Amino acid sequence: MDQLAVKMRGVSKRYPHFSLDRLDLTLAQGSIMGFLGANGAGKSTTIRILMGLVEQDSGSVEVLGHDMPSQQVLAKAGIGFVSEDLRLYGAPTLRWHMDLVASVFPGWAPNYAEALLRRFDLQADRKIKGLSHGQRVKAALLLALARRPRLLVLDEPTTGLDPVARHEVLSELMSVMLDEERTVLFSSHNTRDVEQIADAITFIDRGRIVDSADKESYLERWRRVRLDLPPRGTLPPLPGTVSLAGEGRSRILTTSNFSDAITHACNAAGATIHAIETMSLEEIFVNTVNGRREEAAK
Numbered sequence: 001m002d003q004l005a006v007k008m009r010g011v012s013k014r015y016p017h018f019s020l021d022r023l024d025l026t027l028a029q030g031s032i033m034g035f036l037g038a039n040g041a042g043k044s045t046t047i048r049i050l051m052g053l054v055e056q057d058s059g060s061v062e063v064l065g066h067d068m069p070s071q072q073v074l075a076k077a078g079i080g081f082v083s084e085d086l087r088l089y090g091a092p093t094l095r096w097h098m099d100l101v102a103s104v105f106p107g108w109a110p111n112y113a114e115a116l117l118r119r120f121d122l123q124a125d126r127k128i129k130g131l132s133h134g135q136r137v138k139a140a141l142l143l144a145l146a147r148r149p150r151l152l153v154l155d156e157p158t159t160g161l162d163p164v165a166r167h168e169v170l171s172e173l174m175s176v177m178l179d180e181e182r183t184v185l186f187s188s189h190n191t192r193d194v195e196q197i198a199d200a201i202t203f204i205d206r207g208r209i210v211d212s213a214d215k216e217s218y219l220e221r222w223r224r225v226r227l228d229l230p231p232r233g234t235l236p237p238l239p240g241t242v243s244l245a246g247e248g249r250s251r252i253l254t255t256s257n258f259s260d261a262i263t264h265a266c267n268a269a270g271a272t273i274h275a276i277e278t279m280s281l282e283e284i285f286v287n288t289v290n291g292r293r294e295e296a297a298k
């Protein structure tokens with residue numbers, strides 16, 4: 001079994017209008033996990049708990065083998081964290097921040113930091129307050145990456161960036177991650193960003209983990225099948241059916257568990273299949289969340 005960088009078991013946290021509900025989340029070392037959820041789904045709360053910034057009401061949290069929050073000092077030595085909450089000081093320069101982080105973390109890699117400055121097109125002698133939002137995000141990433149943390153936790157790093165800055169940050173992040181094996185937890189409500197860089201994906205909705213798997217498995221399992229039923233024909237119940245829509249004899253079957261058995265069953269029912277379409281992560285995410293909400297409403 002892979003070593004786990006993050007292990008959350010039965011973690012609950014109750015706020016007056018929201019609760020995280022017995023959340024289980026594991027992140028194997030070396031994997032890049034996209035943590036996807038709509039606004040208010042509980043992504044930041046989960047990340048704050050695993051960073052020891054908020055204490056769970058119940059359940060256990062282990063990060064890099066350390067219990068959280070009780071051993072957070074040990075865990076944090078190995079974590080690079082970038083989030084909207086983390087503000088850099090405005091008046092000092094980026095160089096001042098680099099020197100500060102280097103003085104605190106022995107793993108700081110000066111040559112790597114200089115390479116990242118060039119990659120991110122940042123000038124170290126500029127004051128933080130004079131940087132654009134995109135440049136600040138890149139500065140925060142540089143400060144986290146150059147420590148060479150074993151675990152990188154990025155809470156919505158692309159939120160609020162214009163498309164150009166977003167593309168820059170993502171492509172730099174991707175090339176940085178190709179450089180060596182890193183464990184990354186990357187939260188976002190942007191499925192395209194996650195699809196681009198993650199190899200594992202966890203969906204959270206209304207404080208609950210809805211699904212968690214490697215990206216390829218999502219993209220392979222989910223299909224939209226367009227078909228025509230024979231006159232007065234019906235389809236048998238098919239495992240994995242998320243929705244079956246359509247009018248007259250035409251149907252669109254959305255399944256989260258596609259296999260040849262589905263096409264065989266459709267053919268056996270006399271249906272004519274016109275197309276079997278792959279789905280984007282965005283469509284999978286929307287279908288997962290909607291399917292769950294419809295279940296809850298029944």
Ligand SMILES: Nc1ncnc2c1ncn2[C@@H]1O[C@H](COP(=O)(O)OP(=O)(O)OP(=O)(O)O)[C@@H](O)[C@H]1O
Nearest residue numbers: 015016018037038039040041042043044045046189
């Ligand atoms: N300290 C707090 N006190 C009360 N409620 C809180 C607190 N922190 C978070 N919440 C609530 O918990 C819910 C989940 O918030 P959270 O920030 O975890 O969501 P998110 O998935 O990160 O959302 P977004 O994508 O909008 O940032 C929200 O309804 C929020 O109002």
